[in-house]
Amino acid sequence: MEQGSGNSKKQKQNKEFVKEITPKNVDYSQWYIDVILKTKMMDYAPMKGFMAIRPFGFAIWEKIQEQLDRRFKDTGHENAYFPTFIPQSLLQKEADHVEGFAPELAWVTKGGNEILNEPLAVRPTSEAIICDFYSRWIQSWRDLPVLINQWCNVVRWEKSTRPFLRTSEFLWQEGHTCHRTEEEAEEETLQMLEVYREFLETEMAIPAIAGRKTEREKFAGALRTYCVEALMTDGRALQAGTSHNLGQHFAKVFDITFLDQDDQLKHIWQTSWGVSTRLVGALIMVHGDDRGLILPPRMAPTQVVIVPILSKKEKERVLESVRELEIQLKQDLRVKLDDREEYSPGWKFNDWEMKGTPVRIEVGPKDLDKGHVVMARRDTGEKEFVKREEVPARLKELLEQIQNDMLEKAIEFRKANTRTGDDYEEFKRLMETERGLYLAPWCGEDDCEGKIKDETKATIRCLPFDTEVPGEKCFACGEKAVAAAYFARAY
Amino acid sequence: MEQGSGNSKKQKQNKEFVKEITPKNVDYSQWYIDVILKTKMMDYAPMKGFMAIRPFGFAIWEKIQEQLDRRFKDTGHENAYFPTFIPQSLLQKEADHVEGFAPELAWVTKGGNEILNEPLAVRPTSEAIICDFYSRWIQSWRDLPVLINQWCNVVRWEKSTRPFLRTSEFLWQEGHTCHRTEEEAEEETLQMLEVYREFLETEMAIPAIAGRKTEREKFAGALRTYCVEALMTDGRALQAGTSHNLGQHFAKVFDITFLDQDDQLKHIWQTSWGVSTRLVGALIMVHGDDRGLILPPRMAPTQVVIVPILSKKEKERVLESVRELEIQLKQDLRVKLDDREEYSPGWKFNDWEMKGTPVRIEVGPKDLDKGHVVMARRDTGEKEFVKREEVPARLKELLEQIQNDMLEKAIEFRKANTRTGDDYEEFKRLMETERGLYLAPWCGEDDCEGKIKDETKATIRCLPFDTEVPGEKCFACGEKAVAAAYFARAY
Numbered sequence: 001m002e003q004g005s006g007n008s009k010k011q012k013q014n015k016e017f018v019k020e021i022t023p024k025n026v027d028y029s030q031w032y033i034d035v036i037l038k039t040k041m042m043d044y045a046p047m048k049g050f051m052a053i054r055p056f057g058f059a060i061w062e063k064i065q066e067q068l069d070r071r072f073k074d075t076g077h078e079n080a081y082f083p084t085f086i087p088q089s090l091l092q093k094e095a096d097h098v099e100g101f102a103p104e105l106a107w108v109t110k111g112g113n114e115i116l117n118e119p120l121a122v123r124p125t126s127e128a129i130i131c132d133f134y135s136r137w138i139q140s141w142r143d144l145p146v147l148i149n150q151w152c153n154v155v156r157w158e159k160s161t162r163p164f165l166r167t168s169e170f171l172w173q174e175g176h177t178c179h180r181t182e183e184e185a186e187e188e189t190l191q192m193l194e195v196y197r198e199f200l201e202t203e204m205a206i207p208a209i210a211g212r213k214t215e216r217e218k219f220a221g222a223l224r225t226y227c228v229e230a231l232m233t234d235g236r237a238l239q240a241g242t243s244h245n246l247g248q249h250f251a252k253v254f255d256i257t258f259l260d261q262d263d264q265l266k267h268i269w270q271t272s273w274g275v276s277t278r279l280v281g282a283l284i285m286v287h288g289d290d291r292g293l294i295l296p297p298r299m300a301p302t303q304v305v306i307v308p309i310l311s312k313k314e315k316e317r318v319l320e321s322v323r324e325l326e327i328q329l330k331q332d333l334r335v336k337l338d339d340r341e342e343y344s345p346g347w348k349f350n351d352w353e354m355k356g357t358p359v360r361i362e363v364g365p366k367d368l369d370k371g372h373v374v375m376a377r378r379d380t381g382e383k384e385f386v387k388r389e390e391v392p393a394r395l396k397e398l399l400e401q402i403q404n405d406m407l408e409k410a411i412e413f414r415k416a417n418t419r420t421g422d423d424y425e426e427f428k429r430l431m432e433t434e435r436g437l438y439l440a441p442w443c444g445e446d447d448c449e450g451k452i453k454d455e456t457k458a459t460i461r462c463l464p465f466d467t468e469v470p471g472e473k474c475f476a477c478g479e480k481a482v483a484a485a486y487f488a489r490a491y
Numbered sequence: 492m493e494q495g496s497g498n499s500k501k502q503k504q505n506k507e508f509v510k511e512i513t514p515k516n517v518d519y520s521q522w523y524i525d526v527i528l529k530t531k532m533m534d535y536a537p538m539k540g541f542m543a544i545r546p547f548g549f550a551i552w553e554k555i556q557e558q559l560d561r562r563f564k565d566t567g568h569e570n571a572y573f574p575t576f577i578p579q580s581l582l583q584k585e586a587d588h589v590e591g592f593a594p595e596l597a598w599v600t601k602g603g604n605e606i607l608n609e610p611l612a613v614r615p616t617s618e619a620i621i622c623d624f625y626s627r628w629i630q631s632w633r634d635l636p637v638l639i640n641q642w643c644n645v646v647r648w649e650k651s652t653r654p655f656l657r658t659s660e661f662l663w664q665e666g667h668t669c670h671r672t673e674e675e676a677e678e679e680t681l682q683m684l685e686v687y688r689e690f691l692e693t694e695m696a697i698p699a700i701a702g703r704k705t706e707r708e709k710f711a712g713a714l715r716t717y718c719v720e721a722l723m724t725d726g727r728a729l730q731a732g733t734s735h736n737l738g739q740h741f742a743k744v745f746d747i748t749f750l751d752q753d754d755q756l757k758h759i760w761q762t763s764w765g766v767s768t769r770l771v772g773a774l775i776m777v778h779g780d781d782r783g784l785i786l787p788p789r790m791a792p793t794q795v796v797i798v799p800i801l802s803k804k805e806k807e808r809v810l811e812s813v814r815e816l817e818i819q820l821k822q823d824l825r826v827k828l829d830d831r832e833e834y835s836p837g838w839k840f841n842d843w844e845m846k847g848t849p850v851r852i853e854v855g856p857k858d859l860d861k862g863h864v865v866m867a868r869r870d871t872g873e874k875e876f877v878k879r880e881e882v883p884a885r886l887k888e889l890l891e892q893i894q895n896d897m898l899e900k901a902i903e904f905r906k907a908n909t910r911t912g913d914d915y916e917e918f919k920r921l922m923e924t925e926r927g928l929y930l931a932p933w934c935g936e937d938d939c940e941g942k943i944k945d946e947t948k949a950t951i952r953c954l955p956f957d958t959e960v961p962g963e964k965c966f967a968c969g970e971k972a973v974a975a976a977y978f979a980r981a982y
Contacts, residue, residue, distance in 0.1 A: 043624060043627070043628070045573075045574045045620070045624075046578055046581065046620075046623055047574065047576060047578060047611065050574040050576065051574070052571065052572065052573045052574065052624050053571055053572040054571055054628075055569035055570065055571045055639060058569070058570050058571045058572055059569065059570070061572075062570060078546035078549070078550065079546065079549050079550070079553060080543065080544055080545055080546045080549045081543065081544040081549055081552075081644075081662060082536075082543045083536045083538065083541040083542070083543065083660055084575075084613075084644055084646065084660055085538060085541065085597075085660070087537055087538060090537065102604075103603055103604060104603060105601075105602075105603070106576075106599045106601070106602045106603075106611075107599060107600065107601040107602070108597045108598060108599050108600075108613065109598065109599075109600045109601060110597070110598040110600060110610075111596075111597045111598070111648040111659075112594060112595060112596070112597075112648030112649075112650070113593075113594060119601075120538065120597075122575075122599065122613070129536070129537075132537055133534060133536075133543050136534070137534070137545075142833060148546060152644070153572075153575055153643070153644070155575065157602040157603030158603075159603070168602075169574055169575055169576070171572060342633060
């Protein structure tokens with residue numbers, strides 16, 4: 001137990017509270033589900049595989065949106081909205097694309113009491129419908145680049161689902177850009193990958209590895225797919241975002257051309273890139289502990305909760321003080337005063353801890369007498385007394401400290417759970433036990449990649465940039481190694 | 492022509508530009524379509540009735556979202572997200588609701604290559620699916636009120652569509668709240684109606700009339716529907732937002748109950764309220780003119796455009812000056828410097844005017860010599876010289892002035908086009924000619940309301956609050972008048 005409290009009644013209360021969350025080392029999957037249900041982040045829909053994102057979960061998604069949207073706009077992108085349905089004929093134009101998504105489609109076959117002549121797919125991703133528009137919008141080099149992003153819902157009929165990580169409907173953003181040259185498209189693809197990596201690190205305190213996907217793992221229809229991969233605390237990897245260089249694959253079948261300055265009609269070069277509500281799942285699994293969520297301050301809907309310790313006699317004096325504190329702190333921070341009288345302070349401590357609130361401030365009559373407050377960190381459980389007049393300055397400092405410490409901790413965890421080697425037997429054993437990331441020399445052959453997956457359930461998460469190949473022979477098949485590859489079991 | 496320019500070559504250029512927009516008095520509908528297509532606000536999808544909202548149109552929707560979302564949160568609401576599909580059985584629970592929406596539904600019948608056991612409707616509005624969740628989330632009076640809003644897309648299979656105003660898919664927000672008492676629900680319903688009215692007035696410079704809908708016009712499943720109605724410049728009314736007191740209609744069929752403080756199990760009281768992307772259409776039709784859009788400064792994605800007048804010799808000097816100006820103004824305002832060299836200043840003037848940019852700043856070599864800039868208002872066409880050092884202060888003042896003047900102008904237009912009377916023949920004539928709003932004494936009977944609609948295509952837009960009945964007899968049927976009603980032809 002991280003919370004250091006000398007009060008035995010409170011300890012008992014806490015214990016019972018925490019009992020409702022399965023410990024991580026007993027059943028990680030159940031821990032995950034317990035946390036998101038108990039904190040009311042989501043709830044299951046009556047249709048299998050669907051969910052509602054409840055206000056607390058959605059508030060985290062709003063923070064993700066806010067921070068990413070700012071970065072998209074700073075890099076020159078604009079938002080737009082495209083239809084939720086895609087006519088079957090459009091979806092079939094790009095062969096790899098339709099093959100990749102066909103098994104996951106939901107089809108609208110009836111509209112306004114009439115059977116439709118052509119079924120409409122509910123978008124699983126929007127390349128096909130957007131390319132149809134782009135073919136009309138783009139005429140000249142003056143119309144390029146097109147830098148458009150869309151925030152929306154998509155539907156993919158999934159067989160096995162897990163809240164936030166894989167659901168039949170999810171929320172995401174999808175950027176779709178068009179360029180004059182191959183170089184410009186590749187530059188955009190890598191720029192957005194770096195936007196994701198930097199965002200994950202800076203805002204979510206999640207260290208992610210950037211790299212390229214193999215042919216097997218790339219997006220259906222892409223020329224090249226890049227990704228950012230994060231390591232969860234159960235040793236599994238999670239693909240946190242992807243950025244695709246689409247080349248001219250879609251431009252050619254959708255006939256998206258422009259008259260260049262040299263008077264030649266040319267096909268455009270495209271990219272697409274996206275992250276989804278699965279990032280909420282990543283946040284839970286990178287930082288959470290047996291008491292529930294731990295939110296990095298920059299992502300927390302509530303950064304600081306103030307819990308007054310109310311006794312009958314001193315109630316008004318304490319309330320007056322915390323209300324004043326709340327008003328003062330609200331100017332710069334996301335603060336909540338929990339002055340509900342139907343719950344005890346102990347219950348509130350646990351509830352806000354479970355929800356991952358970075359800092360709790362306690363104020364009771366004795367604290368008032370002494371002119372201080374108690375400040376408790378969610379991530380370490382540490383408590384300190386802070387003079388009332390120093391609270392705003394100390395809080396700012398503390399929140400920054402927590403943000404940094406959480407990133408450091410996640411980096412340490414990843415380091416401790418990343419091995420470099422060429423011992424396939426050791427690798428197999430690891431994938432069955434501690435898991436983690438395994439950086440190995442690889443031959444680059446699809447067959448070998450498939451065999452590894454069959455034997456270990458591990459996949460190549462990415463081929464990292466600028467990484468020396470850690471051996472001359474492929475660690476699995478013994479052929480000549482051509483690339484360094486991160487292997488892991490993944491969500 | 493509003494723009495006062497002495498340059499005949501420029502005038503010719505302007506004329507040709509404007510030629511592409513049909514004048515309002517020639518064909519209002521065509522004017523509307525010309526404006527939104529020419530300004531690239533939207534484009535038609537390959538499926539009838541659907542559209543893409545292009546970046547310029549979407550930027551206006553983002554402003555609407557930003558301003559409304561702030562107001563929702565200030566009144567204690569939180570955002571959430573519910574599934575896009577509603578199982579048929581849930582939709583059928585509330586009889587009026589399903590009857591009202593059945594003809595407009597799109598049905599998903601196939602998912603992941605399998606025929607579904609139960610068809611799923613794409614949400615036309617989310618009461619049915621949300622009530623299903625609420626029935627599980629609400630147990631005790633402690634869980635109330637529930638104050639949730641959702642921003643999402645909805646689908647209604649419309650037979651005749653018009654961009655932004657009526658499309659088979661549109662974007663909107665839907666608030667769904669639950670309360671302990673009837674009074675609290677009614678208070679919430681009216682509070683959100685006032686939020687809409689005040690937002691329209693303050694931000695969009697659209698004066699709207701608030702009132703109650705008749706039984707015939709109310710939301711399918713509601714106890715009472717309230718609305719805000721705005722008058723377009725062609726004399727038609729447009730329902731700009733609705734707020735519904737749902738009573739216990741849904742609570743009873745979805746069994747949403749709570750244990751009250753008195754230990755009694757009770758049904759909750761509900762409200763729902765929404766506005767949609769049709770507000771973008773209202774903005775165009777309330778303020779636009781024959782040269783295109785006119786955007787109120789608070790809604791304009793670009794509030795000020797700076798157009799440098801570049802001559803070969805003086806190019807660098809002018810560019811340096813406008814770049815400096817842009818950086819200075821960007822601190823407080825949404826400013827764009829249009830320094831594209833492939834377009835002439837005249838072309839740019841027209842393009843930014845068509846897009847409704849509130850203020851244009853022109854800077855040429857002569858202006859630099861004289862130490863001033865030219866400032867042109869989009870709404871009145873007025874130009875003024877402003878000393879360089881006074882630009883930021885004058886701009887702030889001017890933008891506020893424009894915002895106020897646009898609201899005043901819209902109020903004046905509505906006044907001039909609202910008649911109070913009890914002359915049915917005069918009313919019939921008006922509905923065929925100038926249209927506008929007609930405030931008349933009405934009997935309160937559904938039959939009479941239906942007959943008026945058949946004879947004049949006019950509907951009751953709302954029964955305004957606190958308005959004296961302007962006559963003793965119903966202006967249409969001669970029976971005893973019980974209410975004052977606003978009649979109009981509507982979008």
